[in-house]
Amino acid sequence: MKSTTIRMLRAYLIVASLGAVCIDVCVVIAMLVFDVPERVFTSADFRIAMAASLLLLLLATRSLASAAFRAALASRHVMVDGGSSQRESRSVALRDDCPHRLLVLLHIRIHRQQLAMVAA
Template identity: 85%
Template sequence: MKSTTIRMLRAYLIVASLGAVCIDACVVIAMLIFDVPERVFTSADFRIAMAASLLLLLLASRSLACAAFQAALASRHVMFDGVERADGRRGTGSVALRDDCPNRLLVLLHIRIHRQQLAMVAA
């Protein structure tokens, strides 16, 4: 497998893992504080609902990362091949990200999801 594919899959797994941790925390809180019986969380309906929730979380984080990337393009925190691209199109080469980008983590998530190479961190 290519390294860009591995990075993309790793980015998706990190987002899904964070979502699963939040779901687990909500389940524990529901069981301890609200006395919800355990059989509710072992049903097939609950498992389907949580799988759908994780899918929606992945889609939402992908769209949020895309919006952050577009904002970084507009504010010139991201450059393609050393040339600023204000039209919003993705370049074929590598991406340079400035250190002072306000949404740096989301922009990095977008770069990893779209299998782009991070060339350097521009000053």
């Protein structure tokens, strides 16, 4: 597997893992504070709903990262190098002072682009 594919999969996995942690925290709070029975969280309906919510979280995060990338392009914190139409061959230069740095890095990883750091 190419290193860009591994980075892309790792980025998706990190987002899904953070979402799963948030779901676990909500489940524990619901059980301890609101006395929701455990059988609610072991049902097939709950599992399907949580899988769907993780999918929606991934799509929302991808959309948010794309919006941050476009904003960084507009503010010249990001510069794309390479005129090729293939995403894998394009290199992206990211300045250190980018206000949405983490989301832009997530976008770069998701879209399998190469990162070249640029000083502020």
